[in-house]
Amino acid sequence: QMQLVQSGAEVKKPGASVKVSCKASGDTFTNYYMHWVRQAPGQGLEWMGIVNPSGGSTNYAQKLQGRVTMTRDTSTRTVYMELSSLRSEDTAVYYCARGGYYDSGSYYHPFLCTQWGQGTLVTVSS
Amino acid sequence: SNELTQPPSVSVSPGQTASITCSGDKLGDKYACWYQQKPGQSPVLVIYEEKKRPSGIPERFSGSKSGNTATLTISGTQAMDEADYYCQAWDSSSVVFGGGTKVTVL
Numbered sequence: 333q334m335q336l337v338q339s340g341a342e343v344k345k346p347g348a349s350v351k352v353s354c355k356a357s358g359d360t361f362t363n364y365y366m367h368w369v370r371q372a373p374g375q376g377l378e379w380m381g382i383v384n385p386s387g388g389s390t391n392y393a394q395k396l397q398g399r400v401t402m403t404r405d406t407s408t409r410t411v412y413m414e415l416s417s418l419r420s421e422d423t424a425v426y427y428c429a430r431g432g433y434y435d436s437g438s439y440y441h442p443f444l445c446t447q448w449g450q451g452t453l454v455t456v457s458s
Numbered sequence: 459s460n461e462l463t464q465p466p467s468v469s470v471s472p473g474q475t476a477s478i479t480c481s482g483d484k485l486g487d488k489y490a491c492w493y494q495q496k497p498g499q500s501p502v503l504v505i506y507e508e509k510k511r512p513s514g515i516p517e518r519f520s521g522s523k524s525g526n527t528a529t530l531t532i533s534g535t536q537a538m539d540e541a542d543y544y545c546q547a548w549d550s551s552s553v554v555f556g557g558g559t560k561v562t563v564l
Contacts, residue, residue, distance in 0.1 A: 367553070377493075377501065377544050379553040391551050427500060441506070443548035444491055448500040 334359035334430055336449035343455045349416040352452045354428030361409040362386040365431035365442035368402060368413045370424040371451075378424075382431060382443070383411055418456045425451040460484070462545055462556035469562045476532040478559045480545030483526060488547040490528035492521060495558075496541045504543075505530060537563050 339353040354366065368380040381392035383402040390402045396415070404411045411428060429445035462482040470476040480490060490508055493501040503512050505521035508528060518533045528547075532539050540563045545556040 369555075376558040377495075377546075377555040379555060382553075393552065429501075441489065443553050444489075444503070444506055445493070445501070445546070446503055446506075446512070448502070451500055 334364070334447055336428055336430065336447060338426075338428060338449040338452045341453040341455070343457065344418050346419055346456055346458055348418050348456075349414060350418060350454050351412055351414040352426050352428075352454065353410050353412050354449050355408065355410045356430075357409065362406060363434070363439070366402075366404070366411045367429040367431050367443075367445050368400075369427045369429055369445065369448075371427070372421070372424040375424075380413065380426075385411060415454075418454075420456050423454065423456045425453050427451050460552075460554050462547060462554055464543075464545060464556040464559045466557070467560045467562065469564055470532070470535045471564055472537060473534055476535050476539070476561055478530045478543050478545075478561070480528045480530070480556050481526055482547060482554075482556075484549075485523070485526040485528060485547055488549060490521070490523055491546050492519075492528075492530045493544045493546065494539075494541045495544065501544065532561070535561075535563055539563060 335358045337355050342350050344350050362385045367382050370378050383390045385404045401414045428449040430447040432442040492505040494504045495501040504515050504519050508523045509521045520531045522529050542558045544558045
């Protein structure tokens with residue numbers, strides 16, 4: 333079973349950037365796609381994008397194109413999400429989530445969020 | 459439209475059945491899944507591929523889909539089931555979540 337441990341809370345000023353990390357342990361890191369999902373205070377879940385830890389390819393939500401970058405470091409089993417040009421509306425809890433599952437050796441549904449990190453609160457305030 | 463629509467809230471008495479719907483124009487062509495989120499906690503997957511339960515999820519949670527509407531059913535609802543529930547669907551390149559439904563066990 334994979335464990336996902338995220339970095340700590342951040343406070344940023346409008347216009348700045350933030351980089352959140354998500355370290356995986358307990359399972360083969362490069363076998364699973366990884367998602368980033370955020371949740372503004374009192375609001376619902378918003379999908380941000382997905383990264384393939386094996387090849388590094390990414391797919392971002394259209395709304396965040398140009399501001400979000402997702403990367404991975406296979407040596408440390410860590411994925412990163414960087415969001416730039418922060419504004420107050422970006423204040424949220426940011427989650428990483430493992431995508432998909434294996435059954436009889438085959439990988440299914442990478443867009444299914446099967447396991448979640450503990451979340452990282454990012455506050456954007458002047 | 460790529461949106462998924464859920465009722466904002468559902469109330470249920472302990473031991474009764476709660477049903478939460480999720481509707482979307484193209485949901486009939488996609489797999490639907492459901493997450494449970496309790497206050498201050500990360501979401502937990504409770505139903506995937508419309509009706510499958512991950513290991514550890516109680517049998518009282520079940521799912522179904524008819525046309526463009528997916529339904530999460532909680533049979534014999536317990537106080538511990540009080541939470542927000544989100545449906546999710548995806549296509550080849552993106553994911554969409556429903557707006558969430560708050561289940562209150564009265």
